[in-house]
Each structure stands twice: as C-alpha cells, then as structure tokens.
Amino acid sequence: MIRFLGSIVFAIIGIASVNVVLLKYSPGDPAIAILGEHATPEAIHLIRTELGLDDPMFAQWVRSLKRTLTFDFGASYRSKIPVSQEIARTFPVTFLLGGLAIFLASFLGVGMGWWISGRRNRWVPTVRGLLFGLQNVPIFLIGLSLVLVVAGMWNLLPVSGIADPSGWILPVLTLSVYPTILIARMTIQNLEENLGKDYVRTALAKGVSMPKAKFVHALPNALLPILTTIGSYAGVLCSGAVMTETVFAIPGVGRLMLQAVENRDLPLIQGTLTCVVLLIFGSSLLADLGAKFLDPRSRR
C-alpha cells in the first residue's frame, strides 16, 4: 500500500515535470496556436506574458505541481472554460465507453478462451489465427471498417454520434477488440496450464467430465491473473479511446485530449493527462484489491 501511494506521488511530480519540459522543448508556440497566423507580434507578446510562458522554468514547475495537486488546471487556452468543467463533461462518456468495452471484453475473452482451451478440432487453429492476426490491425482501421460495412453498406447502425443509444454498439465493439484478444489469450494460457496440473488430472481420473473440470476446478484459479491483466489494461484502453472517440464522433476525454494536443492547449493537456493517470492507478488498485479478495492465500 505504501509503495502504491509512493508511486502516486511519483506520478504527480512526473506529470507536473513532463508538462513544463514539454512546454519548453516541444516545437510550437501556444500563443500562435491561440491567436492564429494573422496575429500581431504585440498580441503574441501579451498572451505569452498573460500565460506566464516567459517565466523561469522553476516557477512554471511549481505552478504546474500545484495545479496537478489541487486538480485545478485553470481555464483552457482556447475555449476559456475551466479544465475541470471540460473533464467533468467528457469523463462520464469515456468512463461508460471504457467500462462497457471492458465488460464486453471480459465475457467474450473468457468465453473464447474457454472454448478454445483444451479443444482440438479443425476450427481451433483458424480462430486462434484470426485472434492473433486481429491483434496487429490498428484500432482505427477496425473502427472505420465496422462503420463502412455495418453502418454504411448494411445500414444497420448509426455511422456516428451517440444521440441514439444504438450508436454505442459499434464504438464499444471497436474498443473491446484488443482487450478481448488479450483476455482470451490469458484465459487460454492459464486454463491450459491448470488443466495440465495434478489436481485437474486427479479430478478427471475420478470421472469428472472435462467441461466440469474446466469450469469448477481450473477456471477459478485461472481467473486471478486475468483480473490483474484487465486492471492493468485500462491504460491501454485510454489510447484506444482517443481513436474510437474520433472515428465515432463521441465527445469524450480521448477526443478532448487529442484536440488539446492539436491546439497546444497546455492546461487541457495537463488536465486530461492527470485524469488518465488517475484512471490507470484507480483501475490497477481495484484489480489488486479484487485479486486479494478472490485469492484466499492473500487474505490470511
């Protein structure tokens, strides 16, 4: 627990520092990004002073740290709306999107892993091949292909937006592809490992059927590491959310982050970044606690 808290402190200092360093050394002047290319030199100077861009680095670092700690990042350069307000608006959408995707992926992944493991028929290699192949397809392409085929050609679901609840289907599906594959692979690996262990072989020798041996005996033991995987995967999900939200026109944190980067909107970058880091910590903490709860050994 102490180590966990320590890593949070480290992360906060990290975010604050990364922001200052990015600001200093990354190409591009936020003042020009705000004002546009027809800006007068006087206006640029005014904005730079106003934003404190010409302050010494240490002063900027202290300010950055204070902002991260208080979760008060000031107003977005571009929209002039407080960053906390922007995040409050977009976070629930991304949270729901990610949550649904993880939920779906857990069922699909464990189900697929369950079906494949220990089974030998002519379909298994094909399904496995597809799974591993799909893993190398960019999420952007998966999303766009789904849009083009399901929404464009078959006209079954909305192309973009979440105005209609059915608009959630394709984005959730898109975002769940990677975690599904990951969970399926973990399930296969762990199940097959456990199936080879003595306790399962004993059960099978006693006359327990294969499905029952898999479900009652092997699965609970295999689930533990899968849970940890799901927890640690939340971060990767965030990068997927950026793409998914862009393809499907969903107003979430991912797209906010992308816009912030495009516009060099530093308060917004800092805010969304902190948000993502907290999400990663939160979910891995939850996964840890969940694993402790499920594993009788660690409860002692």
Added chain:
Amino acid sequence: MLKISDKTFLVLAVILASTTSCFKKAPTKDGAVMNPGQVKAGGTLIYARPSDSVGLDPAQQTDGESFLVTDQIFDGLVRFKGETTEVEPALATSWDISPDGLTYTFTIREGVEFHNGKKLTADAVAKSFQRQQKGSQFQYWSGMGLDKSIKSIAALDNKVIFKLNGPDASFLANLAMSFAVVVEPEAALQIQEFNMKPVGTGPFMLKEWKRGEKIVLEKNPKHWDGEAHLNQVEIRVIPESQSRALELKQGNVHIIDSPNPEDISFLEGQPIINVLKKAGMNTVYLAINQDKTALKDVNVRKAINYAINRERIVQLAYGGLAIPAKSFLPPVIWGHNPEAFAYEYSVEKAKALLKEAKSESLKLKLWVQPSRSYNPNSKVMGQLIQEDLRQVGIDAEIVTLEWTSYLAKINSGEHDLAILGWIGDNGDPDNFAFLLSSQAAKKPAQNIAFYRSAEFDKLFYQGKKETTLEARKATYMKLQAKAGEDAAWAPLVHAQTVTILAAKVMDFVRNPTEQRRFHKVWLAQ
C-alpha cells in the same frame, strides 16, 4: 499510424465502392441550386463539420468554426452581398462618408430587436463596438488594426459615428466581417457567459449547445429581413472525414464541409448529392526572401517564376481543386489583374535568366509549410517545386517544421524560399497588398519576401486613401503589375473550397470570405 491506417482505409473504400452495385454513377451538377419559385418553409437542416466552435462571442473568436455559428446569430451594420465581397446595408440602412474619408456616419435600422427582446438603438450599436475598442481579448479587432485606425465611436439620435485617425478605404469591408457584428451590449458584459449564450439580432437564435457534439439553432421569427425558411439548423461535429461523407450519403446530414479529395470523387457520382466547388479567397505563394544576397537579383526571381509548373501542382497536389495563380490577388476579389505575373512555365526562359544573372548553380533552402486547409498536400507541392527548380539548375533542399515554429522562423526571415498561404479576411485588395508592403517587412514580418519597393508602397497607401471603387481598382491593377515586374513572389495557386450538399438543399450561400448563411436556405422534397 493515423496516416497509414487512413490510407489503408481508402484502399478498402475504393475496393468496396468498385465491387458493390449500390454506388451508382450520375452526372455531377455544378454550382448552387437557386430556385426563386415555390419556397418550402420548415424543417431542420443538418450540417456536419470536423470540429466544434470554440466560443460564440464573435468578437472573442478568430476561427471559422466559431464564425459558422455566430454568422447566423448576429448581424453587422453592413454585410457582404450574396456571394460577392461588395458591401450592402444590414443593421445600418445607409451610411455617409465625409469627403476627407475620416468620418463614417451610419443610420441605424428602426424596429429591430435583439433575441432577448431589447431594442436595437444607436446607443447599443455604439456600445457594442466600444467594447471591442477597449478590451484586450478581442484579437481579430486589433489584428485588423481597427483599434489603431478608429479614433472615436459615438451615438447621436439614430446614428452612429465612427471617426478615423486616417483614411482607410477597407473600413466598410472590415465592418462586414464576422467578428465586427453588433452584440447585445448588456448581455455581453458577462464576457465568459456570453461566449456560451450569445445574444444578437440574427435570423437564428441559439437553442442548445452540447459541446463536442452539436449546436442547435432555431429561427428568429422577428428578423428584420424576414424570418428564415428553416425552423432549425443543427450543426454536428463529426471529426472523421469518411464518416461525414457516409452520413451525407445515407441522408442523415444535408451539408458537409472539409471533405477529403477521395470523399469528393466518392460522392460526386451520387445522384442525390451536389458538389459545390468555389474559387477560394486565398493565395498560396512561394516567398522569395530578398534579404538573401542570391535572391536580390530580379532575374533570379523571374527565373524561379518561370521554372515552376503550376498546372502540375494543381493536378498533383490538389487533384484539380485549385487554379494556377497569376497574381497575388485571387480572382474572386475585385481589382484582380490576370496579367500581373505573366510567367508561363518555361525551363528555357528560366535557364536563360539564370545565365544572365550568373547564378547557374544556386543552392537554396526551400521551406515547406505543414498541410493547411488551403494546401492539403504541402509535401507533394514542396517536392514538385524542388523538382522544377532542379530542372533549371537550382539545388533546393527541403526544410519542414511544425506549424507554429515554421511561422516563427519564416517571420524572422530564416528561409531562402518559403511556401505560405494567405486567406483573405475582408475581401479588400488592401488585405493582400499589405503582405508585400514595407510596413509588413519589419521582423517578425508578415512580408516574408522582405520585398521593399517605394513605388509599391506609394500605390499601397494611395489605394487606402481613394474613396471610389473605380479609382481603387485602377490603383490595385498597377500595384499588382509592379509586384509582378519585380517578381516579388512566385504566386502558386488559389485553392478552391468545396462544400458537398444534399440535392434538396436550396439557396445555400457561401461567400468568398467563407461566411456561410442559412437564412434563406430551404429544403425541397
């Protein structure tokens, strides 16, 4: 990664498009559909665009996505007439200009109401402009130099009087721009609030804004110029270009903007869709830095002008969606001189001129801007120019940088040659001529050719002072010829703007200044 998957997707789209029978070919219709007869009122127009408005106080904004919405909510004292850059009355019924060109007196229209029920008075109009004159957050106002050129703004009875510090013939055109509209001065005191809840006199009022998703406007039944035909306009954000195209094809949206060239060819064959191609009010140019010794010789600059194959740039970098530039002033602006830069593509002439200048083996740095709306394939353009220059014996090394750094460095004159574009602000020739004036050559410069000519400057100031259109036209014709003679730039192309709309959208207006108006739009069955 984005780029690659984009391309892969296109391949996929092309394969699908060519293998399915649902994509039928039909002749393409060009130009806006104007139908003065049987106008059908009612309905909701749905417009899709790549990103959301930043804010809805037009005075605080500088971006097109914000103005797309505020143009519907607000009116100015004057406005651009239809699809021209001529100025016509709006909230002012008429105006007088004093003989010395220093005093502009506007008569304010009677019986106009703001969306919150307050009456439009001369006093309200004056306050609306005084607000921009005072505040520091009104970037566009000061960007156009209005804070310096205006001496005072006052209301008298039903008149508003602007006094200027010096004659400025483009003043009226500036007042027709999107940022210079009349706001309800009391509501506008809440500066942040007003960005989200704008109050104007325009044909539409803000109904709902779901940030990042959509803006809904409803018609103002009391508009002075007659109420809008549409009941509502819904402006949706759909970041992905392919998704916008697909939504249009399915009939879920009526108008899309910023299409990819691939989407255009995909949609052009659809029977229920119109592709509207308009000459843009922009110039993409190669600035030739005259502070560099090698480029001081006018023959070298002329040679560069002859060396560039503009037609090939139009075809390969724009897919035909541009026209070769013959002047720094685009043809959509009055006063355009089509013979100003009479440099046809000729390798021989270029070589001869370089020989004359004793510059047969030049080594130059060619700065290539990142892609912009007016230059979507800037890399291709850069490579084409590099190749053109190599043909005449100039060895050009390409330099690329992220956009804001690029601007900062070319503004301080680090380049030999630099590709840049200018989108006109107010439709006045002065707005483009400024880019070649000595006044703009002070660092950080906007005249990145660092062209300084006393004769050009004389004409430039003369154009500002003259008050009749005819006199100004003649001055700008001469001014363009002078710049052409000195080969101050190598003007490259004028990019076209493309709007794609469902065939049932009638009377949509897209002004060369990029103002788009839904006031008179109606939906046919």
